[in-house]
Amino acid sequence: MNIWLKILLVGVGGSIGAICRLLLTELINASGIWLGITSWIINTSACFLIGLFAGWLITCGWTPFWKTGFTMLMMVGFCGGFSTFSEYTLDCIRYFESGHVGVWVIFALATVFAGLFCCALGYWLGTKL
Numbered sequence: 485m486n487i488w489l490k491i492l493l494v495g496v497g498g499s500i501g502a503i504c505r506l507l508l509t510e511l512i513n514a515s516g517i518w519l520g521i522t523s524w525i526i527n528t529s530a531c532f533l534i535g536l537f538a539g540w541l542i543t544c545g546w547t548p549f550w551k552t553g554f555t556m557l558m559m560v561g562f563c564g565g566f567s568t569f570s571e572y573t574l575d576c577i578r579y580f581e582s583g584h585v586g587v588w589v590i591f592a593l594a595t596v597f598a599g600l601f602c603c604a605l606g607y608w609l610g611t612k613l
Contacts, residue, residue: 485552493553497561505566520579520591523571527595528602530567534559535603539610 505526512522537559541551572595579588 485549485556489553490556493556494561494564497557498565499561501562501565501567504562505568520575520587523568523575524591524595524598526566526568527572528598530563531599532602532606533566534563535606535608536610537563537606539607540613541610543611543613 508526509522512525537554541554544551546554576588576592579585579591
């Protein structure tokens with residue numbers, strides 16, 4: 485697969501992922517739930533999806549060309565545009581600066597461990613598809 489097709493697929497997937505992140509953020513923020521829950525939900529969802537996609541690619545019968553295209557579109561593009569590591573780190577800084585050190589530690593650790601768990605769960609489920 486040539487680089488221009490990869491760029492196109494990543495751009496399309498990333499745009500859709502970023503739009504989905506915006507819509508989900510608006511929906512969650514409109515409900516008035518706790519500040520950090522938005523980035524936590526989005527990041528753990530993205531971890532689950534990338535694990536699911538990776539696991540599924542192992543068992544699907546696609547050619548390397550189609551696997552690469554799917555990887556660029558959905559894993560690099562969509563999951564990359566949807567996930568929000570930078571917002572997660574900013575939330576951590578905000579908790580720390582406001583003196584909520586306990587919340588900062590719990591939020592930081594819970595996000596990392598939940599992300600790893602969701603990715604592993606998605607990967608396992610993906611291999612079962």
